[in-house]
Amino acid sequence: PDTQRWVIACSAESHSSITSAAHVMDVDVLKIETNGELRLDGAHVAKAIDELHATTNKRVFAIVGTAGSTNLGIVDDLATLAKAAKERNIWFHVDGAYGLAGLCAPSVRHLYNGVEDADSFIVDPHKWLFAPYDACALVYRNPALAKETHTQHASYLETLHDDSWSPSDYAIHLTRRVRGLPFWFSLAAHGTDAYSEAVEEGIRLAKESAKRIVAHPNLELVREPELSIVAFTRKGWSPAQYQQWSDALLEKQIGFIPPSKHAGESILRFAFVNPWTSMDDVQMILDTL
Template identity: 50%
Template sequence: MHEYTPAVEETVRKLAQLCVERLAAEPPLSGTAAWEQLESVAGKTITAAGLGGPEAVRLWAEVLAPACIAVDHPRYLSFIPGAPTKLAAAFDMLVSASSVYGGSWLEGAGAAFAENQALRWIADLAGLPETAGGTFVQGGTLGNLSALVAARESARRHRSGLPRRWAVCVTEETHSSVAYALRVVMDVDVVLVPGDERGRMTGTALRDAVDRLPPERRAGVFAVVATAGSTNLGIVDDIAGIGAVARDNGWWLHVDGAYGGAGLAAPAVRHLYDGIEQADSFIVDPHKWLFGPFDSCALLYRDPSLARTAHTQHAGYLEAVTADGEWNPSDYAVHLTRRARGLPLWFSLAAHGADAYREAVERSLATARAGAELIRRADHLDLLVEPDLTVLTFERIGWRPDDYTRWSSHLLDTQQAFVTPTRHRGRICTRLALVNPSTTLDDLRLVLDLMR
């Protein structure tokens, strides 16, 4: 099974050819399928004797792959799309084929060095100090969890007394993964801070919300989560004001930039992130707006030693890799075994240069601004939130929920676009999320005209 036989080589070459063809072609939008439909076509795929490489390749290429929606299609505008560069995707193939282990310096010094170069570029964009550092984790959920675990451990070590219950301040627009991590994983209370008319957390609202808490609950607050580009609305919180309140109270400031943090690369919107240099931790997902493949989240700490104290695992067999002075990516998050998932971003950055990334982010921003103007001028549409970044949230005047559902299904069935409904302040509406530099104003115009 592990030998490189002629039969294995044949299959490997078929797979390599599929990869080359996929990277060379325009992304197919494709679609989805019901379980029963796939079961009837694919049949039983795991058998005692095996299907053989060529048949397994055929099954994937002809049956299963077409039942997957391509997130890098220029009119994939739902959720938060992805748009990996061709070189990032190609290097991801090499990372897998090379069996690179990314958990420790001992086993993957070259990988850790390269990943840290990419992390340094992100830290510089945010204005974090030279001592900042971290690791790449699976996604924003794990990044947020790991940062808040480090925050609580730091509070435990530095406070003279421990509260009855710990608590973290968030808003309704804070990503769902944060509340999930706090309540389900960490058993920590959530303090909900009212957002302003655009859903932003401000320093004033944060201070007022905490001042209204009973003294015992106020004593349990150890961190606040600011959002640098909310997933549903693309709004950036008042990071500077939030940071000032956090400093005054000795709280940890975590900035969730899973989607929007990439905007730091664009001078046109850099002012929106003022105050991010105060962050104790910060995340951004390269598989979103930094043009890397799934799955990758860059997690940075102002003081990595605090994270290392919280996350380093100790066992007899790990003594060889937990030596002082070595940078082990596994020491900075809730993980141990890890893929070197930051390498595709590093390779793409090294090959294309930071200027190309800045230009690509700026291009998405320009398209989003032009798209917002299309919505403002359309007599059948109403722009619900003035965009900070590249998420356009709007409604079709006069539509009911089932109208959005039918329209969304029609777009995908006819292979024109993938757009899904959402809610804003209890109202059914829709949104267009742009991170793909290949998405044009004509793409947006096509989608909007189909709502007439």
Template identity: 50%
Template structure:
């Protein structure tokens, strides 16, 4: 078997992979590219896997020439759909190092250096949020797993409290809003829990006043968590975290803050006051692969009291005794996963290489571009803002357009390789939406996209 040996062919492949990677990192701007149909991909790559291998160089050429152009470049400066991902060059390059290093980062025993570095990056985020010195957690795949893990810890804690109190209560509900991320509903289905939606205020925010009414109406003892959002994906809304924290403290309910997209704004002084109350969260998530310039997949999951999460998540098996009997920090004790790569290392490397001031400057730049975009919409007579931007998401309407007009415009942008901006909807109305998290997005990019709607 030569598969695991370093041969002359391996040497040539390594050189070509490094050349390809360097060329991709040098591109400015990157190509937007576009998807192909299943039939088109079958034609060019349907017979790729065979009993006799093609060789590494041929496989790389197939990917580079046929498959990569069928993948949208999410780091393109006019990719403003969903929540884009724009990793720093340092983070993207270090992802190669992580892949080549064969690090298992699930336990301190096997990956102490990597775990130590990841914990440094987690500590920076915890400090931004104002969480206590003992706060900690793990990097997980994404916000869906982060939210699920936090809610599992919340339910385990609430049920143990209820059992000790001997009340007979068995908490099975969470409180959230219609603006909560779809992963909250998914977590409830996985956990066989009930989601109770709290009406929002006229700013589309969850507030402590509305939350308290719903808890009293349904019985606060039946709830094990409240989920607040620090930057909703559709509008970028930050809930009234301080008043929510007050109500959670009043009733002794776990306070979880989903900052998967918007939590990065904690690094920006211009919007920091919008997050008052996040420091009181029992758990908090933010995805560095969104607005903190890390590559996929990377979600920072933090707990105020990590011991509660460890009780909920530690897996027990005889072959794991050597890990579970150790007092050291094992990242797998804090989420629903066991096997894990060192997904936080590229983010850590970029923080070390660039410094945290560069992160603040980059985030502030995207906020400035968003403010410019709102001002541009407000000065044009054919578009109007739906809601003022809290962070770096702007939702607006093109006056006189129907749903099919938005979709035709979006399709034409992609066909022309001008940009990728898919419509969204709210209250049954199709709308336009910019999600600006790439520091390379400029005011000129915004002008080009808005001009195309004229």
């Protein structure tokens, strides 16, 4: 089509890196409101895209679903997003940088139904898969398409372009260190069951923390945790008081809990990715509130 601008469609709750990537690519971003459960779903996406295509020359070329939002740990309705993308011949990408590690946990596996239909997805092993910083895994359904897009051509590179696999063909950068090796070694040493148990522990900590927050006279739970993030508010506090509390907590080396915002209001968040965190640790923090 005779397009003026290409567009990425994503949730209003999606990670800021999506907007940054769009700026690098010189494309626009269509931020779509979530449903009543704060999930992006296929119905909302289909309506927004169809309206955009019918009224402008802009064209959506990719839909990004989030598998575990940074702020609240919410998994979008991946199955209906995949369906909406397929019906419109649009690329479907899943940002699972934090939350896709939850695939390891049988208790929440159902939340990720539809990820198998993604054209690509990412997960950061340095977040909830316990690998050293920094490591991001990018997986394509059809790697040949990525190779066609990203392979660089120059006389000094032609010796690399044979039938052998080269990671430089699947992203924009050439030289990189072997970021995945520590993660592979840990998997080989500990086994996948250990990962399932560790991720499940983060989910258990979140659920137990939510119960204690509900019982706390000064706190209110924002929503029931879905993965390992617990969001809550402190009754009667101003934004400045949230920041003062956070600064004091860090100065005393008790914890690092910077305030965030949800629906325009200041909130606090527990983000459990360390299975060695105990409820005693959590209670020590709650006692300061």
